[in-house]
Each structure stands twice: as C-alpha cells, then as structure tokens.
Amino acid sequence: MKILVAVKRVVDYNVQLHVKSDGSGVETDGVKMSINPFDEIAVEEAIRIKEAGHADEVLVVSIGSDACQEQLRAALAMGADRALLVKCDRDVQPLLAAKALQALVGQERPQLVLMGKQAIDDDACQTPQMLAGLLDWPQATFASRIVIAGAGKVEVTREVDAGLETLSLDLPTVISTDLRLNEPRYIKIPQIMKAKSKPLQMLDLADLPITETPLLNIVTTSAPEPRPAGVRVGSVAELVDALKEKGVL
C-alpha cells in the first residue's frame, strides 16, 4: 500500500506573530517556518505504518512556494521515501489544496491519505474533509489511534468533544491526525544527508486538472483587542475579595 501525506509550510508554533500595521496580513519576513505540527504527526504515523509492514511507500506532498522544499526534505529525513512539490505562489486556501491533492491521488493511487487536522496558520480545519468529500472516500478526522485492521479496513479512534469515538473505515480513506496520535521522531544528521539523495519532484499547480475554485477574500487583518491590564493579589483572602468585587463569586 502507498501512503500519501500532505504537509504545509507554516510559521513555527513558537513564533509570536505581529500583524502588519496596514492591515494587509501578518509579518512573515524573516520568521522561522516549519512543518505544520499536525502534519509532522501525520508523516510520523505514515512511517510507523510502513515500519510495521503495512505500507511499502510513503509519499509526502506540499503545495506552495519553492521554499516548501525545506519542509519536504525534513519529511524525507524523518523517513518518507519520495516527495512532490506542487508549485503555487499565491495563497493556497483549503478548497484549492483539496483539489490539488485530489488530482495527485488520481495520479498516484494511494490507499491512505494522512493529513494534519488543522494548519496552525489559517486554523481552518477543512482540507482533509474536503479531499475525502471530493474523492467520495470515507474520512476520519482528529485521529488519536490508527490500526490497520487487514481485509482493506482501518480502525480509527477520534478525539471528539464528548470523549473518544472509534470508527471502522474501508480503504482507501483520508485520515486527519490529532496531537496525541504519536510523538514525531527527532531527525539525526545522517538522515538529513541521506534525505538529500531522495527524489523530490516538482510540478506546477497550473498543470493539474483543477476546476474553477472560489476563494475567500481576506478584507483586513487586525491585531486582537488586548485585555485591559489586571491586578496582582498577595493572598487567597485578597483573591476572594477581588473575585467578589468582580461579581463572580
């Protein structure tokens, strides 16, 4: 079985972002970029499934600028076999990403697509479900456990608001990964060297058969209202008084 994993290049989760004063977006110049943490978990899971003998190839895909090669190389260093970059220099919104991935699924025929549940830049939480819908495949979002069950089935435990839900899905399927699925491995230097010789193919978004895709128009970006400064209290008694004063006790 072949596994396709999609990774997005995003501002690193540790960066404190600044909104540009003209309202045109956030400052990304000179800011540290990384693989979206949820996608890194998806890469890790794909490699583990392969290591367990359930898959023979892990293909990582990214859609974006040339710079995404950096994230694809990191995924190759983790243990993915092959990478594909779909070049696109404009903002890649979820529906467009899903359509590009749909086209790639048509070419590559994976049995399993693994993706992070949400990108930590747009926080949209859409692309995996959109892809599953476009393909008419089953979907399991927010996975915290994946078991390849044999006979073309996979069992997925999902983190939902009420607790944990378990689904059985027929392959092929799309699964989106949550934080507690695994802890991605650290990349060691020899693996980075080895990853340099792994295949990384590039193609242009314009070369994929994609239908007319509507886009959201981001009108303005602003910094959120800061909370008014608070007070420090010195004891539990003072805390209780302060709570009473605020009318919440």
Add this chain to the structure above:
Amino acid sequence: MNRILLIAEHNGQNLDPATAKSLTCALQIPHQTLDIAVFGSSRAPAESAAKLVGVNRVLFVELPENQAGLAVCLCPLVVELSADYTHVLVPATSFGRDLLPRVAAKLNAAQVSDIVAVDGDRCFKRYVYAGNALITVQAPAGTVVASVRANAFKPTSAGGQAVVETVDLNLELPRHTRLLGLNRSVSERPDLQSASRVLAGGRGVGGKSGFDDLYRLADKLGAAVGASRAAVDAGFVPNDLQIGQTSKIIAPDLYIAFGISGAFQHLAGIKDAGVIVAVNTDPNAPIFEVADIGLVADLFEVIPQLEQALANK
C-alpha cells in the same frame, strides 16, 4: 433575500447548547427565513429547536443513531437540503468541524471556519494564528458555508413556536464507514463548553491526585474542570478536557488557571472568558499577561485555602 439553514448538534436526546448560540450568530445575518435541520433517531432535539426564538421551520430527518453522527452519512443529506438555501451554518464543535468541509467541497464552496462576528450578508470575522490575528473575510458568490464559534455568542432563548416538519430524503447512504463505539466521558459536573465557571489545571497540577483536589474545589463552586494540553498529554485527565486553539474554546464568566504557563495555543481557547485568574509560582509566566487577577503562589497551598474560604462564606 437570504435563506439560512443551521445544522443542529445534539446527543440523541438533548440539543447541544452550541446550537442556540450558533443560532444567535445566524440571526445576525440579514435573512428572510431561518430553518434548523436536525438529523437523528429521536424527535426530541427537533422539538427543542422549534422552541428557539427566530426559527421559521425545523426540518427533522430521521436517521438511525449509529449514522446520525457520521459526517459521511450526513453530508449527502445536507447537500440535498442546501439547494433551498443561501447559507449553511453549523456550530464549530468537533461534530461541525468534521461535517461541514465535506459539504463545502460538494458544493464547490470556500468555507469560512469558526466565525466570531457577522459583518454583513457574507462577511465575517474570525481568528487565525491561534488568536494572534483577527481577519475579516468575505465569502465568494455561491452558497455561504460557515461554522460558528458558538462561545462567541450568547444563546438564543426559548419561547418560539416553529413547526417541526419531517423530511424524507430517501438517499442511499454510504456503507464504507461504521461506528464501533463512542466512549463518552460521563460526568455529573457542569459541561466544560457551557459552564459559567471553569477551573483549569496544567502540568503544574502534577498528576491525577492534584486534579482530585481541583475537582473538589470545582464542586464547591459549581464549576467545570478543564486542562492544558500538557496535563492531557501527561494522562492526568482525558482528552475532552483540553482547552485551546485546537481543542475546546470556552467563554465562562470565571476562569481560574492553576499551574498553566499560558502558551498562546492555550490562551486562544479562553479569549472570551469574563474574568481570568491565574495561580502560578512563576511570576513571569505569560498567563499573567492576560489575567485580570494574578496570584503568584503554590497551587497546592492555594486550593485548600480557597476551599476553606468558600466554606466560611
């Protein structure tokens, strides 16, 4: 003129509070009609939805319990219903987040996720970058497909009397997905997403026994208990207690953080809280930057003292 369809969330019997809150958001969009769709095996949630003020019709689509929560089964039904509407909305809970993008893809619509304010017919505000930026987005021509951050809105009250219409869609539903089980965390305590008071514990709480102390205090206050990712990852509490960017977004009147540093992934989940209190031994913990009341102290001393103070009240 706009015709809005809101998909209800429920647990089989009761309407989830997120539905009445999302309705408040939906009502702010200029409209001619606003209908609620309820999918499930029992009419009870549909009857409750019909009592919400401002609703024109409730469409009840009967489905076996084991299909009513599956996005793959609901998607074709929602797509079918959506033909009569200009807007399709859903609460941005784990249920709505799972379902709606699949619907959007089928409608070739660019979805707006997690809206926190309405700015017109097809213009909304939402947070990006873990709450570090707020954007105004405009949905393109075609059906507006949007999920609502329920806790950014107050619930619409009951007192209306819409009709419940049973709709038979007669569609073949996919069989490639089977629900094997839902392990609900059952609790007599208030629900984290709708409680007016929340006590949250982080890594500093140290373990299950620390959370037992927190639960005891919560019971005295009638509060729900929540947690940071670190506390869930460490196995102190189950996953459904996690608050933050990628988990539950809450807006209680009172939120007290014990032993939580205040990473912005966590803060993204408490932005709309009324009063934020932080108890932390580290005076430089970032949580103090957003706290309305801060107490630099050991939580293991503060919790019993607070219990005592409340008992003496």
